[in-house]
Amino acid sequence: xxxxxxSAPYGANKKKxxxxxxxxxxMGTTAGFGNKGQQSRSGGKxxxxxxxxxxxxxxxxxxxGFSNYPFKKEYxxxxxxxxxxxxxxxxxxxxxxxxxxxxxxxxxxxLKILGDGNLFKKLIVKADKISASAKNKIEKANGTINxxxx
Numbered sequence: 200x201x202x203x204x205x206s207a208p209y210g211a212n213k214k215k216x217x218x219x220x221x222x223x224x225x226m227g228t229t230a231g232f233g234n235k236g237q238q239s240r241s242g243g244k245x246x247x248x249x250x251x252x253x254x255x256x257x258x259x260x261x262x263x264g265f266s267n268y269p270f271k272k273e274y275x276x277x278x279x280x281x282x283x284x285x286x287x288x289x290x291x292x293x294x295x296x297x298x299x300x301x302x303x304x305x306x307x308x309x310l311k312i313l314g315d316g317n318l319f320k321k322l323i324v325k326a327d328k329i330s331a332s333a334k335n336k337i338e339k340a341n342g343t344i345n346x347x348x349x
Contacts, residue, residue, distance in 0.1 A: 275308035279333055280316025293325040318342070 218230035232239040248255045282292055285300045294310055297303040303310070312324060314332030318340045325345040329337070337344055 273308050274311040274328060275303050276311050276313055277302050278313045278315040279318045279336055282312070282322070283316060283318050283320065286320060286322055288320045289322070290320075291323040291325065312337075 216226055216231075217224065218226040221227045229239065237243040237245065248257055250256070277297060281302050285302060286292060286296075290296070292312075294303060294306045297310070298306060309327040311328040311330070312326045312333045313330050314334075314336055318336045320342070321340055322337065322342045323345070324337055324342060325347070327347055329344060329346055334344060
């Protein structure tokens with residue numbers, strides 16, 4: 200009978216620290232904020248990278264080089280396995296139909312079709328990019344491909 204009595208291990212249930220409730224509570228007076236200074240005062244926060252008024256490292260170091268970040272293209276990826284499951288023979292696979300079928304969340308991203316899985320249905324595929332394996336499988340199933348590579 201005693202084998203089935205469950206209890207939390209020692210130290211699992213701890214009492215919440217309530218600060219600023221008098222010196223006898225153990226977390227009174229400074230309430231864990233230390234003595235004096237900007238960090239101990241109300242509203243006394245500093246931004247990330249602040250070095251006490253010294254010129255911060257991220258401003259001391261020169262910014263050089265090129266970043267491709269503003270020009271990167273993000274593709275929403277759909278596999279042939281999912282297309283085979285959701286579509287019937289002769290249907291058109293594009294962003295709008297993928298959103299309706301629940302395979303894409305939004306139409307803002309570019310669309311790329313990947314070749315994971317098999318395709319046995321004749322479909323019309325309209326996408327921004329198609330992988331080589333997906334292209335072979337679509338053509339093998341007598342489907343047509345329309346790539347709008349941007």
